[in-house]
Amino acid sequence: MNGLHIEHLTSIVQNEISSLKQLYQQKQYDKSLDKLSSLGIKYPKFRDHPLHNGHMWLESKRIDDGAEGLWRIHDQLYDFSDFVHDHPGGKDWLRLTKGTDITEAFESHHISAVPSTLLPQYLVRDAKVPRNSPFTFNENGFYNLLKRKIYEKLKTLPKTSSDRSKHITDFLLISYIVFSYIGFAILAAYFRSFAIGGVAGIVLALTAIAAHNFFHQRDNFRMYYFDFTMMRHKEWRISHALSHHLYTNTVYDLEISALEPFLQYLPTEKSLIFRFASWIYSPIVYAFVYIAFYLKAIIQSLILGEKIPLSLLLPFTVLGAMIAFTNESVIFCTIMFFWIIITSSIYFGIVGVNAAHHHPDIFHDGDTPRPKDQMDWGIFQIDAVRDRKDINSSYFLVLTNFGDHTLHHLFPTIDHGYLQYLYPEFFETCQEFGIRYETTTQLELVKGQYRQLAKHKPNPFPPGHIQPT
Template sequence: MIGRESQSFKDFFINLFNVIIQNNPFELLEKPKSTIGIKNYPNLRDHPLHSPEIWLEGKRKDDNLSGLWRIHNKLYDFNDFIKIHPGGKDWLELTKGTDITEAFESNHISTLPEAFLPKYFIKTINTPRNSPFTFDKNDLYQTLKKNVRNEINKSSELIKSLQNKTKLITDGLLLMFILTTSGCLLKESYLLGAISGLLLTLTSIAAHNFFHQRDNFRRFYFDLTTMSSKSWRISHALSHHLYTNTVYDFEISALEPFFQYLTMKKNITVRYLSWIYTPIVYGLLYLGYFIRMCIQNVLDKKLFNTESYLPFILWTFLSIITNQSIFVSMKMFVWVYLVSSFFVGVIGLNAGHHHPDVFHDGDYFESKSGIDWGLYQILAAMDRTETHKSHFWGLITFGDHIMHHLFPSLDHGALMFLYPTVEDTLKQFGIKLRTNSTFQVAKGQFLQLSKVSVQI
């Protein structure tokens, strides 16, 4: 009798699963199409795990470079350069076998790296790049880089002081997170736990400033969230920043099918019910990321990176010094991380990329000879008025988004100083940075989820 009941339960859940699959309310009705000229639909884009490592594996297949690095139409062998790369070995190890044109151009403001390239040159390649982006000498982005480079060289001491201010803010946020976490454990306080969760969010966002840069210990503050700064160097720095709002943007594809931001056919569930389940998804971002990271480590047959243990080491240490029970510590841990995950979703997904007036692949775009990469970055983002040109608020809320996308490896403090130079250059090209209120940007994110038609 018990066996038959167990079997009936099993059959029930199998049948339920089949019904859900056959009537998937989140199903992609079509594969998103690139309207800016990305030549091939990305390999492994729709892999069910949606991990940064799998995205990178797909890009290697797309670029097909046999373990070399491509910059524009030239191939290089940087194997001997990996260990001495000034930015750290991560960047070259991760990008081996891929086209790094966008990464090379946007992360090197100085002309010095170009001088080293001939030493590692292998051959010229005639195969067209998958990417449609251009970096012509007299076009917008190269002109911006030249003017910014000159300004940095003239004001290096002032910029250094602004960078020190960034470090001070980031370290201060970490200290406040540790103190409020200790308080919430001592008092078993959900209020202090909520404040701790918010401070963890702000600390991780500030730390995001540092994982774009050369290797440094502050980038590991980001790992306190249970997310990996190394994986985010793939998903955020090497995907989202370089191919923003396109079919190659991991931060778009990783949220599918629940959030479908690109302009394409969408079913009613995704278009409108997403407005309701959005807060739930925000709260589960950390958990989903951690589970995916565990699965990826099993697939790769490797242990976690050392920094992946940081949140658990810190939490265990604080639980010991506050003499708190395991049950209370686990309960407060879950609460703090649910709150932090929610705020990361709220701030991150409303940072300025998702609005009907911001370009998304699938929107109408006419170009016969590619598009200047810098111009595209301006089209694919919108700044929030309340955090615009503020060192502190920009650092902790993904503010000054367009400037950060144009020069991702520059410190947020340097970005504040460089606004006049950038705006004067843009004026020469008849371009102005777009801003909107935080409310309108957040509202636009939901309007973009429901958008199915192209903008002309």
């Protein structure tokens, strides 16, 4: 009896602890669940969690998307379980998104109409609840019309158009290896040159940005170039390709929420510290982007009981070469390695944050959106992006500084090498629908990014509205 009594008490205590944990989590992380974004999107369940990452972002979507453990496209549910390993783009895209609404990903990742014709054989039933996303893909709407034009245009372009992207990206990786391995080995032993390390860091950042072109596409070896940064392309396929690209500047954009509370870009009530002091400390935030993503990846693997992925060791091959091919101490080599990583992280952060999305004239969740009948996903992408004329003028800058950004957001799986040829169809479609495509300069976006950090009142007018003079 005593044993049974103890087991009963133990069970009661465990249940109480579990209940307290749930109440704590409810208080700490679900305090904003009753809020809606200005677009009508539910506030993601785990958005304010301290370990907010791609895994938790997907869990939020599984809660809110009404996919019932399947894959949702528009208002239908599909079971792609038998198709995951046969998916031409690689199994990750479907494996990661099971249980979520993949409408935006399906529409923007498939330029051809062929995938749509295959859907009926995987159809299970209609969804029971409306979509959480406000975006539309009407057959004769802006995006689908543009997509049909782009598909026809791509047929006329030579396949070699993408070769430039491959050659430049390969060259950048080789340059990084040269500056990190050979450059350090020869020069550091004599000059202990942190300047060479700084150059290596910048080249690594350029390589990572160029490699981002490839992790949007079907599985390929160049997407692993990104992993030399200490960040993982698999995590960025979630945070960047599935989150930022599809729900740009909304509460579902991981690239905005991951920087909070240090940098707050959505127009909401902010303290003076976050509005103005962030202008000064933002470079410190950029310096630890790589390391923060690395630590999150390790913590996530430990929490989920997964094996630490081998790709997390890739950056340290550089450190190993430094130790092996120089006469310097392990301590000095480690300092130089992290100097390269931090320099690269700062450069990557400056380029990424100032690339296209943060300016008071660009739509951010909280601003007044377009009317519901104008919530075409393609139009929304134009509202949330600004291209830089000075970057788009050079293909090298396009590939290494997130150029041709509007077209890249509209068609993320198309190699950057093709984008410059697609502007006539894009301009024509914008004119047909009365959509203004606005460009700016890199300097203006830098200034605008600081103004957006300081901004705490939403734009009262929707994008495209001509304000009275």
